[in-house]
Structure formats: C-alpha cells, structure tokens
Amino acid sequence: MSTAPTSGDAEVIAARDRVELLRGEILRHNHLYHALDAPEIADAEYDELFNELRRLEADFPELASADSPTQTVGAVPGRTFAVVEHRLRMLSLGNAFNAEELIAWRQRAADLLDREEWTYVTEPKIDGLAIALVYERGRLVQAATRGDGRAGEDVTANLRMIDGVPNQLSGSPPPRFEVRGEVFMPKAGFETMNGEIAEENQHRREQGRAELTLYANPRNAAAGSVRQKDASVTATRPLSIGIYQLGWCEDVVTPDTHWETLEWLAEFGFPTTPEAARHDGIESALAACEQWTQRRDTQPFEMDGVVVKVDDLGLQADLGIVGREPRWAIAWKFPPQEASTVLEQILVNVGRTGSINPYARLRPVRVGGVQVTNATLHNLDDIRRKDIREGDTVVIRRAGEVIPQVVRPVLERRPEDSVEWEMPDTCPSCDARTVRNPDDAMYYCSNRACPSILQRSLEHFAGRGAMDIRGLGERQIALLLQHRLIEDAADIFDLPHKREQMGRIPSLGQKVKRDGEDSYEPGKRIENLIAAIERSKSRGLAFLLVGLGIRHVGGENASLLADEFGSLDAILLAPAETLAAVDGVGPIIADSIVDWAMDGDHWWLVHRLQQAGVEDEIQRSEEDEPAETPLEGLRFVLTGRFASMTRPQAEAQLKSLGAAVGSSVSKNTSALFAGEAAGSKRRKAESLGLAIWDEDQLVQVLERPGLAAEWLREAAAAEPSGAD
Ligand code: IVH
Numbered sequence: 001m002s003t004a005p006t007s008g009d010a011e012v013i014a015a016r017d018r019v020e021l022l023r024g025e026i027l028r029h030n031h032l033y034h035a036l037d038a039p040e041i042a043d044a045e046y047d048e049l050f051n052e053l054r055r056l057e058a059d060f061p062e063l064a065s066a067d068s069p070t071q072t073v074g075a076v077p078g079r080t081f082a083v084v085e086h087r088l089r090m091l092s093l094g095n096a097f098n099a100e101e102l103i104a105w106r107q108r109a110a111d112l113l114d115r116e117e118w119t120y121v122t123e124p125k126i127d128g129l130a131i132a133l134v135y136e137r138g139r140l141v142q143a144a145t146r147g148d149g150r151a152g153e154d155v156t157a158n159l160r161m162i163d164g165v166p167n168q169l170s171g172s173p174p175p176r177f178e179v180r181g182e183v184f185m186p187k188a189g190f191e192t193m194n195g196e197i198a199e200e201n202q203h204r205r206e207q208g209r210a211e212l213t214l215y216a217n218p219r220n221a222a223a224g225s226v227r228q229k230d231a232s233v234t235a236t237r238p239l240s241i242g243i244y245q246l247g248w249c250e251d252v253v254t255p256d257t258h259w260e261t262l263e264w265l266a267e268f269g270f271p272t273t274p275e276a277a278r279h280d281g282i283e284s285a286l287a288a289c290e291q292w293t294q295r296r297d298t299q300p301f302e303m304d305g306v307v308v309k310v311d312d313l314g315l316q317a318d319l320g321i322v323g324r325e326p327r328w329a330i331a332w333k334f335p336p337q338e339a340s341t342v343l344e345q346i347l348v349n350v351g352r353t354g355s356i357n358p359y360a361r362l363r364p365v366r367v368g369g370v371q372v373t374n375a376t377l378h379n380l381d382d383i384r385r386k387d388i389r390e391g392d393t394v395v396i397r398r399a400g401e402v403i404p405q406v407v408r409p410v411l412e413r414r415p416e417d418s419v420e421w422e423m424p425d426t427c428p429s430c431d432a433r434t435v436r437n438p439d440d441a442m443y444y445c446s447n448r449a450c451p452s453i454l455q456r457s458l459e460h461f462a463g464r465g466a467m468d469i470r471g472l473g474e475r476q477i478a479l480l481l482q483h484r485l486i487e488d489a490a491d492i493f494d495l496p497h498k499r500e501q502m503g504r505i506p507s508l509g510q511k512v513k514r515d516g517e518d519s520y521e522p523g524k525r526i527e528n529l530i531a532a533i534e535r536s537k538s539r540g541l542a543f544l545l546v547g548l549g550i551r552h553v554g555g556e557n558a559s560l561l562a563d564e565f566g567s568l569d570a571i572l573l574a575p576a577e578t579l580a581a582v583d584g585v586g587p588i589i590a591d592s593i594v595d596w597a598m599d600g601d602h603w604w605l606v607h608r609l610q611q612a613g614v615e616d617e618i619q620r621s622e623e624d625e626p627a628e629t630p631l632e633g634l635r636f637v638l639t640g641r642f643a644s645m646t647r648p649q650a651e652a653q654l655k656s657l658g659a660a661v662g663s664s665v666s667k668n669t670s671a672l673f674a675g676e677a678a679g680s681k682r683r684k685a686e687s688l689g690l691a692i693w694d695e696d697q698l699v700q701v702l703e704r705p706g707l708a709a710e711w712l713r714e715a716a717a718a719e720p721s722g723a724d
Contacts, residue, residue: 015059016063018052019053019056022049023068026046026050027069038220039216039220040410042336042338042340043336044339047333047336050069050070054070071324082153082154083147083151083152084144084151086132086151086152087248089149089324090130090132090180091324091325091326092149093307093329095331096308096330097333097335099286102282102330102332105308109319112319113315117282118310118311119257119279119311120278120311121259121278122279122285122288122307122308123273123276123306124242124299124303125303125304126182126301126302128182128184128222128301129145129183129184129222129226130181130182131143131146131155131159131180131182131226132152133180134177134178135169135173135176135178136175138168138169139167140159140166140168149324155226155227158234159183161231161232162234162239162240163240164240165241166269169269170268171268171269173268174249174251174254175252176249177250178247178249179243179246179265180247181241181243183226183241184222184301184302185238185239186240186300186301187300188238189218189239190238193215193237193238194214194215197212198214214386216395218301222239225237240301242271242273242274243265243273244272245258246265255313256313256314257313258310258311258312258316262276277640277676277679278677278679288677289306292334293332296334303334304333304334305331305334307329308331310329316328335368336368339366339372339395340393340394340395341362341364341365341393341394342391342393343361343362343394343406343409345360345390346358346361346388346390346421347359348423348428349428350429350450350452350453350456352453353444353453353549354444354447354450355443356423356424356427356428356434356444356445357378357379358377358380359376359377360374360376361373362374365396368398372396375396375403375406377406380441383421384420387411388409388421389420391414392409393410393413393414394406394410395409423443427445427452428452429445430449432445451481455474455478457549458492460549462536466547467539467543468532468543469532470528470532471525471532472492472533475507476529479505479508483501483505488605490612494612495533496533500522502529503521504520504521508526509521509522509526510523510525510526538615541562541567541568541615541616541617542555542558542559542561542562545561545568546558548596548602548606550593552588552589560584561579561582561585561593567618568616568617569616571593572597572603575594579593628656628657630705630706631654631657631659632658633658634659634712635670636660636669636671637664637672637673637681637685638650638654638698639673639679639681640674640675641675642675642698643675643676643695650673650702654701665688666688669688670708670712671690671691671692671693671708671711671712672693673694673695673697674693674694675698676695
C-alpha cells in the first residue's frame with residue numbers, strides 16, 4: 001500500500017487486517033477439523049470466529065471475496081481418495097442461536113415469498129459428516145464426502161461397509177438418483193471403540209510401538225472411520241447413517257414436500273433422520289427446538305442442534321440459496337457444551353469407598369451456560385491415556401447435569417516444561433499409604449478409619465438419592481463429627497436427643513444475647529433438621545439400602561432387591577446365587593452385598609438402625625393396591641410431542657396407573673393420545689374410528705384416571721354402530 005490512508009480509511013484498514021487474520025485462522029481450523037480430524041478449538045469458538053468474519057464482511061462490503069471461507073464450505077478434499085464432483089453443490093446451513101434469530105430467518109423468508117405462513121419440518125442435526133449416495137437401478141454406485149461442497153472424496157467402498165447404508169434398495173426406486181445424509185457414530189459405540197483403542201495402545205506402549213490416535217468425539221470418530229484407506233477397518237467401526245435429503249433424481253416425479261420425500265425414501269429402505277416432525281407454523285417449530293434443547297442428551301447419537309426446514313419444495317426453490325447456505329433451512333444451535341481453558345492444577349479428594357479421586361482445578365470458563373472451575377479426571381489411567389498435564393490448555397465438556405469432564409489437552413499449547421502428573425503416595429486426608437487396586441485402576445486410602453471416608457459415607461447416607469435428610473449436608477456433618485455428636489450413620493437417629501449439645505455449636509444453633517453475651521441454643525434450623533431425621537425413618541427399604549453404601553448398589557438395583565426380598569435382613573442373608581438371580585442384579589452386585597454382609601461391624605450398624613426405628617421392610621398396604629391401577633385393561637398409544645412432559649414420562653405414568661402402552665395403533669387400542677405433529681398413527685387411528693385425545697386430555701386422565709373409562713363409554717354411546 002503506497003497511498004496514505006484518509007481518516008475514513010483507517011477503519012477499513014483495521015477491518016481488513018482483522019478479516020485477513022480471521023480468514024487465515026478459519027482456513028487453518030477447517031483443515032484441522034475436516035482433513036485431519038484433529039480440531040484445536042471447540043465448535044463454539046469456531047462459530048464465534050466465523051460469525052465475526054461474516055459481520056465484518058457485511059459491514060464492509062468492499063472486503064467481500066468469493067473465496068472467503070464464508071462463501072465456501074469446509075476444506076478442499078484430502079489426497080487419499082479419488083475426487084468426485086457433486087452434480088449439485090452440497091450446502092451448509094446458517095445458524096440461529098435463539099428464538100429471535102429463528103423468527104428473523106422466517107421473517108426474511110416471508111418477505112421474499114410475500115406470504116405469511118407455511119409448514120416446517122424439524123429434524124435433529126446429527127453431529128457426523130455429510131455424505132452423498134448415488135443409486136442406479138436400486139444399487140449403490142457411489143458415495144462421496146462433502147469436501148468443499150463442489151467436490152468431495154470417493155468413499156464408496158467404505159460406505160458399503162456401514163450397516164444401514166442399503167447396498168440394494170427395495171420397492172421401486174427411481175432409475176438414477178442421489179440422496180444425502182449424515183454418517184455418525186452412536187455415543188455408546190464411540191465409548192467402546194475408544195476404550196478398545198486405549199487398550200491396544202497399552203500393549204503398544206509396552207512393546208515400544210507407535211500408538212493409535214484416540215478420537216476426540218463421535219464426529220471425528222465417524223469422519224476418521226469413513227476416511228480409512230482400508231475399507232475393512234471401516235467395517236469394524238460402529239457407524240450409522242440418517243438420510244435427510246434427496247439430492248438429484250432422474251426420470252420420475254418426486255414428492256412435493258420434504259416430509260413426503262422422507263416418507264418416500266423410507267419406502268426404499270433408507271433410514272431417514274429419526275424423530276423428524278412436521279409443524280403448521282413457526283411457533284410450533286420453535287417449541288420443538290426449545291424442547292430439543294432440553295433433551296439433546298436423550299438420543300443415542302450426538303446432536304449439535306435442530307434443522308428447521310421449509311416443508312414445501314416449491315417454496316424451497318423460490319427461496320433459493322445465498323452464498324453457501326439455503327434460505328429454506330436453518331440450524332437451531334444448542335448452547336455450546338465444550339470450551340477450552342487452562343488446567344491450573346490436578347488435585348485429589350477421597351471418595352466414600354476410600355478411592356483417591358483426581359480432579360482438575362480450572363481457570364474459570366463458561367460451558368453450556370454455567371461457570372465451571374472443577375472437572376473430574378476419573379483415575380490415573382485416564383489421565384495417562386488422555387495425556388493430561390498441569391498447565392495444559394484443555395477442552396472441557398459438560399453434558400446435561402453431568403459433572404464437567406476434561407476431554408483432551410490441546411498439545412500445540414502445552415508449556416515446554418510440563419511433566420507427567422503423579423498420583424500422591426499418601427492419602428490427602430489421613431496421610432496413610434495409597435494402594436492401587438488392579439481390578440478397577442483406582443488408588444485407595446489404605447486406612448479403613450480414614451476420616452474422609454466416614455465424612456463422605458455420611459454425606460451419601462443423608463443425600464437425596466438415599467435417606468434424603470434435608471439440612472444434613474457436608475458442612476453440618478463435618479461439624480457433628482468434629483464435636484463427636486455422631487460417629488456413624490446410626491448415630492444420626494440419636495440426634496433428636498442431643499438438641500442442647502447441637503444448639504451449642506455456633507454454626508448449627510441460634511445466636512441469642514443473654515446477659516449481654518452471645519450464646520447459642522437450639523433454634524429453628526435444628527428443629528427442622530430433627531423433623532427431617534424423623535421423616536427419613538420412613539423413607540423405605542430401597543433408599544435405606546442405597547444409603548448403606550454397599551459398592552455397586554444404586555437406586556435402580558436397590559429397588560429391584562427391595563421388591564424381590566421385602567426386608568433388609570432377607571437381602572443381607574440371601575446367598576449370592578439367589579441375589580444374582582434377580583433380573584437386573586447379576587453376580588457383581590450380588591458378590592458385593594455378600595462381602596458387605598460378612599463384616600460384623602456392618603451388622604452392628606444395621607442392628608442400631610433397626611433399633612432406632614428406621615423402616616427396613618417393604619410396607620405393603622393391601623387396600624391401596626386396587627386403587628393404584630385404575631387404568632387396568634386399557635391400552636393406549638402415544639404419538640407426537642407433548643409440551644408438558646416427554647413421551648416416555650407420559651408412558652411411565654400411564655403404566656404406573658395400570659394401563660398398557662403400545663407402540664402401534666390397532667383395533668385393540670383404547671385411545672390414541674396425539675400431541676404436536678402427530679402423523680401416520682393419528683391417520684391410522686382416525687381410519688379405525690378410535691378415540692383420539694389431546695394433551696389436555698392426557699393431563700386430565702393422569703390426574704383423574706376414572707375419566708378415561710367415562711369418555712370411552714360416552715363415545716361408545718354416541719356411536720352405537722361401532723367402528724369394526
Ligand atoms: S439438511 C442445505 N438435515 O449439518 C444443507 N443437515 O451444517 C442440507 N446435518 O451439511 C442440510 N443433520 O452435514 C440437514 N437433519 C439434517 C442434518 C444435517 C446433520 C449436517 C449436514 C450439513 C450440516 C450443515
């Protein structure tokens with residue numbers, strides 16, 4: 001640049017510098033992500049860079065350029081595979097991060113179409129990689145990755161190996177056509193596969209051989225598995241596909257709407273995107289997006305959002321494409337679950353079983369809408385496997401309510417002087433030696449009387465999942481132990497006789513002024529605690545069993561055991577084979593219970609709990625039972641989405657009231673509960689003349705089950721000829 005900038009140019013020059021920097025960075029990250037399957041930054045951080053670039057290009061049109069990453073998709077294809085030119089460009093999607101952005105997208109479309117409303121389809125946005133499949137005379141002849149959108153890689157041999165990708169279609173498919181979909185690795189398969197790679201690496205390390213790469217997430221695993229040079233390796237990977245679009249199609253009339261296209265493709269044997277739904281207006285589509293945000297973790301695959309599409313293909317054509325994105329679809333993006341930050345220190349605490357649990361102290365960072373400062377690190381093997389060190393920049397992931405996890409280090413940002421972390425050889429709480437248990441790769445405190453073990457066991461006993469004694473948390477337990485008012489769980493039930501002593505502990509009792517001096521006495525807090533302790537006595541056998549803290553005995557199997565044996569004594573006296581024979585229990589849990597019951601101290605504890613009046617038997621109240629199943633004999637089917645509860649929740653409640661809940665509509669169905677976007681089941685129920693009830697009616701039936709029979713009687717009376 002030889003001319004001196006005028007004052008107005010200064011801003012443009014600054015913007016140009018930033019634009020160039022962003023373009024370079026985005027291209028580098030595209031390459032890391034698409035070609036090397038080794039991203040350095042979280043998706044949300046990438047989106048931020050991308051959006052900033054897009055904003056700058058919009059504000060400074062003179063800086064726009066056809067080869068900006070905002071105008072092209074992904075990275076150019078890698079070198080290992082033949083190049084396939086796409087007959088129709090493979091597009092990307094614009095994003096909406098909130099309701100306003102979704103509504104604004106709709107408004108732009110409404111203005112262009114000069115029309116108020118239309119139908120939409122929502123589908124999970126599966127986090128995998130896009131693939132185009134070409135079929136000729138019903139046979140798969142070509143599979144290609146997206147690449148840069150214009151040309152991708154020929155991965156036909158690999159795609160033939162994936163279950164769910166039909167090699168031969170059924171029905172009467174068009175002579176030549178292309179479908180598009182997302183290849184993905186289900187979460188469970190991803191965990192198993194990474195576990196196997198880690199195991200293999202253990203051998204390789206011992207033999208001094210090069211190690212295999214662990215995949216950072218299911219998306220990278222899917223991409224890496226599809227781009228294997230040897231298709232037999234792809235065959236061993238747990239991959240699936242969801243078809244979401246018809247690409248091009250020769251010589252036949254195709255459906256007019258996206259929804260019908262999905263149904264049409266399913267007829268030829270394609271697995272189309274699961275849980276797609278059709279909506280009459282944007283409000284309903286938005287509600288679906290918001291519901292998905294709440295239940296993103298309920299699917300067996302990773303979702304990074306919801307795709308909202310205009311249903312009518314004629315309207316899609318009218319709307320067209322801008323840059324690399326269609327105007328007829330948009331991705332509703334979930335708040336990010338991953339972020340990177342610095343792992344400042346690796347610390348350990350002692351668990352209820354005496355396990356020494358490493359965790360990461362992080363430089364505070366926001367993930368999925370919450371501030372995170374700690375993350376779990378599981379055990380030493382896991383730390384070694386992921387190669388995590390103090391001082392590393394690490395990727396943190398938070399899924400649902402789960403404790404944040406450290407996913408991986410960003411090796412490029414590792415400080416030069418970093419060293420491997422070592423497990424402390426003494427317990428941080430009592431200084432006793434730590435020992436490694438080869439069975440579970442955990443280190444344990446060797447001191448059975450370690451004060452931390454006692455503290456954690458009592459927290460567990462009083463916790464929500466067990467006896468649920470409100471007001472008896474970590475701090476109160478520590479104080480009561482410190483003042484020797486309790487020494488084990490049974491002592492808790494003695495506390496109602498120790499009001500005065502408790503009252504004298506400053507942070508438990510209530511402060512009062514007596515003769516001008518501060519003193520403490522039992523106050524409301526202690527009365528509440530005592531009430532909670534009394535209440536917990538009738539919490540029931542299953543929760544008591546959980547509270548005892550027997551290894552592997554958790555909420556679900558404790559209920560099964562309680563139902564089967566009816567009393568604590570019966571469970572603790574049962575031989576291992578009898579315990580293991582209970583459906584859902586099995587030998588590991590059975591052996592653990594028998595081991596626990598071998599210890600005399602444990603029987604002494606049980607005896608004192610029983611003496612204190614803690615309920616240790618199932619209370620079967622005979623007169624309750626018939627009233628509990630008022631829907632006995634009725635058979636329901638649920639379809640569509642409900643705003644006030646999920647379908648599984650509704651099903652569970654109906655079942656608990658004695659109803660049978662089926663998955664398909666037949667003439668044996670008593671009534672169909674149809675929520676939002678109910679489709680083929682509703683039509684079938686209509687054709688059979690069945691009762692069809694809406695969400696309001698579902699809520700009413702759950703509250704007053706007697707209504708169901710009443711409505712069915714009324715319907716039968718209104719239509720005496722019947723439907724069969
Ligand atoms: S429709 C116009 N539907 O998301 C582009 N895409 O960010 C057509 N994806 O390239 C895409 N699930 O790889 C569509 N149900 C779904 C999807 C989906 C995942 C991916 C796809 C696409 C990317 C766009």
